[in-house]
Amino acid sequence: MCGKRHRRAAGDGVEPHGNSPIPCPRVCWDGNPFLQCSSSHREHDVGHSVGLAPWDALTMQLPSLFPLQVSEVRGSPLPSVCSAGSAHGGPHPTRTRSRSHPAGSSPGGGPSVAGSAAPGQECSPHPPGHFLFCSYLRPVPAGTRAGDMERMDVTETFSGISLPGHLHTQDSLSFAVSFPFRPSDVVIATYPKSGTTWMQEILTLLFSHGDVLPAKTIPNWERAPWLEQIYFREALQDMQDTAVCRLITTHLPARILAPALQQGKAKVIYVSRNPKDVAVSFYHFHRLAKFLPDPGSFDSFLTQFLEGTVHYGSWFDHVKGWLGQRQLLNIFYVTYEELHQDLRGTVQRLSTFLGCPLEPETLAALEQHCSFATMRDNAMANYSLIPMEIMDHSQGCFMRKGVVGDWRDHFSPWQNALFNRLYQEEMGALELPLHWPMA
Helix, strand or coil: CCCCCCCCCCCCCCCCCCCCCCCCCCECCCCCCCCEEEECCHHHCCCEEECCCCCCCCCCCCCCCCCCCCCCCCCCCCCEECCCCCCCCCCCCCCEECCCCCCCCCCCCCCCHHHCCCCCCCCEECCCCEECCCCCCCEECCCCCHHHCCCCCEEEEECCEEEECCCCCHHHHHHHHCCCCCCCCEEEEECCCCCHHHHHHHHHHHHCCCCCHHHHHCCHHHHCCECCCCCHHHHHCCCCCCCCCCEEEECCCHHHHHHHHHHHCCEEEEEECCHHHHHHHHHHHHHHECCCCCCCCHHHHHHHHHHCCCCCCCHHHHHHHHHCCCCCCEEEEEEHHHHHHCHHHHHHHHHHHHCCCCCHHHHHHHHHHCCHHHHHCCCCCCCCCCCCCCECHHHCCCCCCCCCCHHHHCCCHHHHHHHHHHHHHHHCCCCCCCCCCCC
């Protein structure tokens, strides 16, 4: 599955085209979907270098992680405002907001329907403005200060599930549901805060044969982009080579995604975690992420979590849905707790499932790079590059603790008893291949 050992390219990368403030580098390493190249000394035309260019165009060579004022022409195309049925997909979605916002504005960082092209009009570039998170996400009008943007709690509802509207549209979600998977694709499926980033790092090291360069120079959302998010189609431009496996991430439930996966015969890695720890971690992430609703108190958030009314829906339904695909999908189940207890053994089983030979030096590099301490300090995995307007880092770190059983420091006896009762009602009759201590 992993193919031949990847050799480093000798400056034969492809420079992107368009007019974005920061270019999105194309695949430049032979056979390896992760190792990319970028022009580090463009003004002297000395060719390409692997990894990130040195602090070029205001920031590192990333897809517009920081609010930028568009002032020069280079890189990939700016996003366009398109009418319904245009080249960029279907009709504009309907969004709900928990707070009031001025007409024609979107707290998620983009234009509202009122500011879009009328039906039948051609797509046209936005005027210069800020671009948040990625250059192909939603622009806000020129002159808007990033600090003026309110909390981005726009909600997108799809198939009965609430999702952050800052990252999802009806078009991006519909595209995900009908995505043509390939047998060589590897899909990481998780409920949020269950070990997604950890598995992204593990697979990066597996597929790069222990070379840590891609994990240290390419953001994880480029190495393993989220299928359902707005930027996925842009990410696909770097994943067209049918000779390499595509690493894709999703938080979608099986009832939405399984039909496409069954048809495409992709491999699925499902990571789950003790739901008590998930609830605690998700609560802290809501405090950090401005594109999620204000969680309020932990008690009120836990109530919503147990009711399945939080963003991304019910944890119970998510886990049961993916467990129900055991006979229908080529799927590998693993828990956050297993990774903690026996990373080496779990990775060995994972490499067998993927058909990816695991050499001793690869395993050693993986164990070192995929430790919590290393990932916490890696800007390509810890989301520290995301600006304060999107993640309020004063509220904590994305990589918070990385421990098993942190729920014991948060749950009251009453909350624990309630959780155990509901867990037994929802999961007690299942033959779970995954276990975690609930006491």
